Amino acid sequence: xxxxxxxxxxxxxxxxxxxxxSTSSARMMASHGHGTxxxxxxxxxxxxxxxxxxxxxxDDRKRFRQVSTAVDMSKPLYTDSVDVPLPxxxxxxxxxxxxxxxxxxxxxxxxxLSKEEKLALYRLKFLKTYPEMRxxxxxxxxxxxxxxxxxxxxxxxxxxxKVYVFPKRPRTFEGDWPEKQLxxxxxxxxxxxxxxxxxxxxxKGQWK
Amino acid sequence: MFRAVFRLSAAGARSxxxxxxxxxxxxxxxxYSHGKVETEEEFDARWVTYFSKPDIDAWELRKGMNTLMCYxxxxxxxxxxxxxxxxxxxxxxxxxxxxxxxxxxxAGPHKDIYPYLIQELKPTLTExxxxxxxxxxxxxx
Numbered sequence: 001x002x003x004x005x006x007x008x009x010x011x012x013x014x015x016x017x018x019x020x021x022s023t024s025s026a027r028m029m030a031s032h033g034h035g036t037x038x039x040x041x042x043x044x045x046x047x048x049x050x051x052x053x054x055x056x057x058x059d060d061r062k063r064f065r066q067v068s069t070a071v072d073m074s075k076p077l078y079t080d081s082v083d084v085p086l087p088x089x090x091x092x093x094x095x096x097x098x099x100x101x102x103x104x105x106x107x108x109x110x111x112x113l114s115k116e117e118k119l120a121l122y123r124l125k126f127l128k129t130y131p132e133m134r135x136x137x138x139x140x141x142x143x144x145x146x147x148x149x150x151x152x153x154x155x156x157x158x159x160x161x162k163v164y165v166f167p168k169r170p171r172t173f174e175g176d177w178p179e180k181q182l183x184x185x186x187x188x189x190x191x192x193x194x195x196x197x198x199x200x201x202x203x204k205g206q207w208k
Numbered sequence: 209m210f211r212a213v214f215r216l217s218a219a220g221a222r223s224x225x226x227x228x229x230x231x232x233x234x235x236x237x238x239x240y241s242h243g244k245v246e247t248e249e250e251f252d253a254r255w256v257t258y259f260s261k262p263d264i265d266a267w268e269l270r271k272g273m274n275t276l277m278c279y280x281x282x283x284x285x286x287x288x289x290x291x292x293x294x295x296x297x298x299x300x301x302x303x304x305x306x307x308x309x310x311x312x313x314x315a316g317p318h319k320d321i322y323p324y325l326i327q328e329l330k331p332t333l334t335e336x337x338x339x340x341x342x343x344x345x346x347x348x349x
Contacts, residue, residue, distance in 0.1 A: 085277055085310035086270040086303055107299045110337030118301060119344050125302035129346040130309040 080128045090125045099124055252284050259290035262297070269294050273307060282315050285328035292329070296336050304338045305346075312341070 071077070076088030095103065099120075105113060106121055113121070122129075171177065189197045201208045246254075258272050273291060276283055283291075288311060295304040308326075315321035326333075326340060333340065341347045 082313055083277060084274050085306050086273050106301055110301050115339065115344060118339050122302045122305055122344065126306060130313050131347060131349050135349055
């Protein structure tokens with residue numbers, strides 16, 4: 001949604017930019033005179049136009065930039081997965097000096113590492129532990145809730161349609177019309193083999 | 209032998225009560241039309257050799273471990289011992305702890321496999337100074 005908004009404003013800004021530039025280019029042409037060709041501005045003025053447009057678009061981009069780090073998909077990625085215990089790269093690749101000295105200590109006997117140091121080494125390499133990976137979230141409640149909400153909304157829409165949109169019921173549903181219709185069907189022996197007339201007992205005058 | 213008892217597939221779980229520790233019958237009944245069936249001993253030996261490579265590199269350790277976890281079995285203690293020693297050669301304590309976490313998770317509902325593994329690996333763990341996930345407190349959330 002944010003991107004869409006940025007795009008729309010961006011195009012608006014671009015239109016403003018081109019409008020501004022077209023007037024400024026006219027002024028430029030008037031002040032500097034015409035180039036070799038009467039219909040097009042000279043080459044260096046074209047370059048100025050292009051670079052000015054680019055600058056304006058860059059300014060727009062700076063204003064509407066979202067702070068997000070693009071993931072470099074050409075490099076190994078870190079993933080937490082119960083099926084893949086050892087991911088392609090460690091979680092923390094940029095180490096502080098304390099981390100680096102800990103890594104040096106790791107090269108020696110591990111018996112000399114304290115529990116906290118071992119834990120720190122684990123968290124340097126991995127983001128989540130197995131129980132944390134397996135931990136369920138309450139997201140399903142949100143999903144179900146939103147689904148029910150929209151179902152309810154739909155029900156409201158249907159009720160409104162019933163009141164304001166649907167035409168009147170046909171008269172064939174009112175009064176004794178259905179009863180008379182059924183009697184006529186039985187008299188005509190509609191579907192006598194397996195259908196409605198086969199369910200009617202003509203001797204006794206009742207349903208079988 | 210180990211895998212014959214603790215085969216993790218549904219069929220295996222169902223036959224858990226009936227199977228005997230010494231039988232290797234499940235393997236013999238595989239429907240290969242041709243080709244030699246690898247015995248469990250050969251499988252274990254192959255993996256122990258893989259992790260025992262003196263100049264094993266980090267990629268090979270990761271690849272080996274991730275592949276091993278894809279199989280429908282919990283690795284024998286000797287394979288894990290070899291893998292933990294490979295971690296030591298690579299100066300990688302975090303991966304050693306991760307391997308222990310992974311096999312515990314791999315055992316799934318069979319809660320008696322992991323304590324057995326730890327019991328078998330205890331000498332190696334104390335020798336190399338590897339703490340179990342329980343010691344570090346990361347077995348709980």
